[in-house]
Amino acid sequence: MKVKQYEKKDFAWTKWGAKEMKKLAPFLLEEKKKAYEKIKQILKEERTFDNTVRAIESSGDKTGDNISIIHLLMEVSPSKDTRETAKKVIDKFQKEALDVEFDEGIYKALKEYETGNFKKEKAKLDADDIKLFGDMLRDYKRMGFELDKKDQEKLKNNLKNIGSLGIRFSKNINDYEDHILLSENETAGLPASFLKMLKKDKDGRYIVTLDYPDFYPFMQNAENAKxxxxxxxxxxxxxxxDNLSLVSKILKLREANAKLLGYKHHGDYKTETRMAKNADNVLRFLKDLLPxxxxxxxxxxxxxxxxxxRITGDKKAKIEYYDLLYYSNLLKKEKxxxxxxxxxxxxxxxxxxxxxxxxxxKLFSVEFERMRDYPTWHKDAELYAVRDGGEIIAYFFMDMHPRVGKYGHFMATEVISGREDMISGEYVAPVACTVCxxxxxxxxxPxxxxxSEVETFFHEFGHVMHQVLTKARYVSQSGTSVTRDFVEAxxxxxxxxxxxxxxxxxLSGHFKNNKEKLPEDILKNMMASKRHMIGYFYARQIVIALCDMMMHTGASKETPNEVYNNLTEKYLHIKMPRNNMWLAGFGHFIGYDAGYYSYLWSKVYAMDMFSIFEKEGLLNAKTGADYRKLVLEKGSSEEEMSLVKNFLGRKPNNKIFLKEIGIIK
Incomplete structure (x- = not known):
């Protein structure tokens, strides 16, 4: 299939500001509205997969691209005005989109095809077509089309409110700024290279912010406990x-919608479409590991x-919540x-x-080419093309450094989803972005x-590969559009x-001479340190996952923050400050709701799949080609369990995972 090529003008969106977004906003849903009207006018006996199911699927392709672009700019634009406008546009769009999506006529069209020509066409349809139709029917039922009008309207209004509150929650985190000040005599333990990178206030004191590059090195090295x-x-x-208040409101709305749709709680609603299937399976999985x-x-x-x-001379010394990173780092150095x-x-x-x-x-037989002189939203952002056999098949951006108002953690996101264009038949080249x-x-x-940062970058670039190497024909099955509890695998x-x-x-090379690799003693010690604090690392993931699932299943009468504090004290043996607002900064509350367990769930499959590479070679191009073809290219065009089985050549098991996290010695 021929892949659509982009020119410089096709990336003009990187320069969108408030003016362009405001101009585009009124027309974002026009394509979908027109497509829906056309679909609804088709007679039952004339309905086909292409004019009904595929037409519904592709009706919002361009809209989806534009919204993904606006959402990315909300996270990375250096202009506060642009970010604020993007937030407003997305908020308004989400509400209006719900009105468009909640179209009884479209659900009726799907049901007409199901009871009509689907039976005749089914034998000629491909497996991804049949899966698309099944998933679409399921998702429309989950939108409440089998409820009465009053309850369906209530469900829709709740979703609108959840969307608005969620955008506000995420933006509050991104916009939050604070810092501490250090005098020269408070810098003991901090590397000179770290101090050199810090800004100073007018009195010459060092400014340490909450940004990732400041926070972790400081917490790992600062001797000053205060x-x-x-x-x-x-x-x-x-x-x-404000975010604590938003959490309470969003939880109530999520719970109300789950009950309207006949689910026991939001946890069951969210996990129904995932590999876990229900919240009880998740809770059992987590609780079995934790003791x-x-x-x-x-x-x-x-x-x-x-x-x-030993260091302080206090025989009764306890590890406080602000000690963990510091003493863990010291112990790592010592051991x-x-x-x-x-x-x-x-x-x-x-x-x-x-x-x-x-x-x-080497793994996937592709090449990466820096596309210079192409427009980007900031001078730090870089654009690359992915070439396969000399032909460009995809693109990705990299935005590597922090700045005011930018998304503060690490992520990889699809900007333009790979898909087969329904009209031209060309494959729309995917565009991804990794934000670091x-x-x-x-x-x-330098x-x-x-x-650990190398590991994080390698992880995020793995997401980019999943996004840009896709060959799925439909947006809903493209790239990382897989179940939440597989997407991290x-x-x-x-x-x-x-x-x-x-x-x-x-990956390594001394900054003064790249040919000088990691010395053998450092390499040997690094390998030995892999399991350092591994119990805490995985137990903390479980504590957060339990907190997430418990607040979405009504499993505790305590506030979510109290649940987190109590679980942390009981299982991590760390007492948190009484009035902390950890949950206010828990970004996964939006988008990963009842889904934080996914990191551990998907780790089971990740470790099992890695065993094949470990056996056949880390840079084995044939194994890489198999993985690309059987997993990455497929997206969710096949069930995720089938993808894993096909790559492994057997059923997956959890033995390697349990050994990795220390359950099996």
């Missing part, structure tokens, strides 16, 4: 009180407390002779990026990553590469 506490306390207020892991965490926390007692700042020297950002490109290129927040290079101070699998010497030789 200042560590000050920074964490500010971080635990991220999002503000064993908690015992391991108890040992780990005691080891940190013993270290603190494995690993100095993160020394390790950073071997991971300059450009070297890591180029090494990542080389590894993925690595410290920017400055004169004499951007250097620690090993491909990227989690790729994390394992950064723990292997073969891959690290490509």
């Amino acid at each position: 200042k560590r506490k000050e920074l964490v306390d500010k971080s635990l207020k991220k999002g503000g009180k 064993t892991l908690s015992k391991e965490v108890k040992k780990e926390i005691k080891e940190l407390a013993d270290l603190k007692a 494995f002779n690993i100095d993160n700042e020394r390790v950073r020297e071997f991971f300059p950002l450009e070297m890591v990026k180029n090494g990542t490109f080389e590894i993925y290129a 927040n690595f410290r920017k290079s400055s004169k004499g101070s 951007s250097l990553l620690d090993h 491909p990227s989690q699998m790729f994390e394992e590469w950064v723990w292997k010497e073969e891959a690290l030789s490509l």
Whole structure:
């Protein structure tokens, strides 16, 4: 299938500002409205897959592209006016789109096709066509089309409110700013390279913000416990009180809609379409793992407390919530002779990026080409083309450094979804974007990553590959449009590469001389440190997942923040400050609702799939080609369990996962 090629003018959207968004906003839904009217006019006996099911699927393709673009600009535009306008446009669009989508005539059209010509056409349809139709029917039922008019209207209004409140919740997090100030005598333990990158106030004090590149190095290295506490306390207020209020409102609306649709709770509603199938399966999965892991965490926390007692001279020393990263880092240095700042020297950002490109290129037989002089929203953003056999098949952006108002964590997002154009028959080249927040290079101070940041980048680029290598014909099945509890599996699998010497030789190179690779002693110690605090790492994921699922199943009468505090104290053996607002800054509350468990659920499949690469070779092009063809290209055009089985050549199992997290020794 011929892939549509883009020119510079096709990326003019990167320069959209408030003016362009306001001009476009009134017309965003026109394409879909016209398509729906045409679909509804078709007689029952004339309905076909193409003029009904496929027509519904493709009716919002261009609209979807535009909304994805506006949503991306809301997260990355350097202009506050543009970000504010994007928020308003999306908020208005979501409400108006619900009115368009809740069209009884479209549901009737689907039912007419189901009871009519579908039976005649079914034998000639491809498997992805049949899955598309089945998923579409299911999703329309989940929109409440079998409810009476009054309840359906209530459901729709609730969804509108959830959308508006969710946008506000996310924006509150992105816009939240705070910092602490450090005098020179409060900088003990902080590397000179870190201090050099910090801004100063008019009195010459260092400014340490809540941004990722400031927060973690500070918490890992600052000897001053009072200042560590000050920074964490500010971080635990991220999002503000407004977000706590929004959580309460959104939870009530989600619960009300689940009950209207006949579900026990929102947890069951969300998991019905995922691999887990229901909330009870999720809770069982999490609770079965936690007791064993908690015992391991108890040992780990005691080891940190013993270290603190030895350093401070306080025999009764306890690990506080603001101590964890600091003493964990100290213990890592002591046990494995690993100095993160020394390790950073071997991971300059450009070297890591180029090494990542080389590894993925070898695995999937593609090439990455920097598209210079193309428009972008900011000078830090870069555009790349993906070539296969010399032909461009996709594009992706990279926006690597933090700035005011930008999304503050790490993500990979689809901007234009790959799909077969219903009219031209061409394949619409997908466009993806990875958003990171690595410290920017400055004169004499290159951007250097620690090993965990290398792992994060490799993970996010795995998502990009999933998005740009898709060959799915339909948007709803394209790229990472898979079930929430599978979407992380491909990227989690790729994390394992950064723990292997073969891959690290490509990813590392001293910032002064890239040919100088990680010394053997550092490499050996890094490998040995992989399981450092692993009990805490996975137990914390489970605690957050339990908190998420419990607030969406009504499993506790406590507030969600109280649930989090109590679970943290019981299973992680850390007492949180009483009035913290952790939940206000929990970005996964929007988009990952009743879905945080997915990180662990998908890890089961990730570790099992990695075993094939480990056996056949990390850079084995044939294994990479099989994985590309059987998993990445498919999207959700087949059931996710089938994708895994086909790649493994057997049923998946959890043995490698349980060994990885320490349940099986």
